[in-house]
Amino acid sequence: RLSQTPMNAGPISDNDKIVGQNTITMWINFARTGNPTPIGYFLDDNSKWLSIQESNGCGDTRRLER
Structure with missing residues (x-):
């Protein structure tokens, strides 16, 4: 019988x-x-690639070239 409990609750x-x-x-x-x-x-x-951290206003805001 399978457990109904999720792996990480x-x-x-x-x-x-x-x-x-x-x-x-x-x-x-x-x-x-x-x-x-x-x-x-x-x-x-x-x-242009933009890091997730930059998008959240953290760190610098330099745009990265592809």
Whole structure:
């Protein structure tokens, strides 16, 4: 008989949220552009890679060239 208890019933860690956000962003950008996005980065409106930290206002705001 299989247990009905989820493998991890605890709260979602911040790291899990970041990984999930990056993964979702990567797939959205892949759908938009046909190009996979490096993990930890997303495409801004000018199609430049921008890190997740930069998007949250942390760290510097330099745009990265593809």
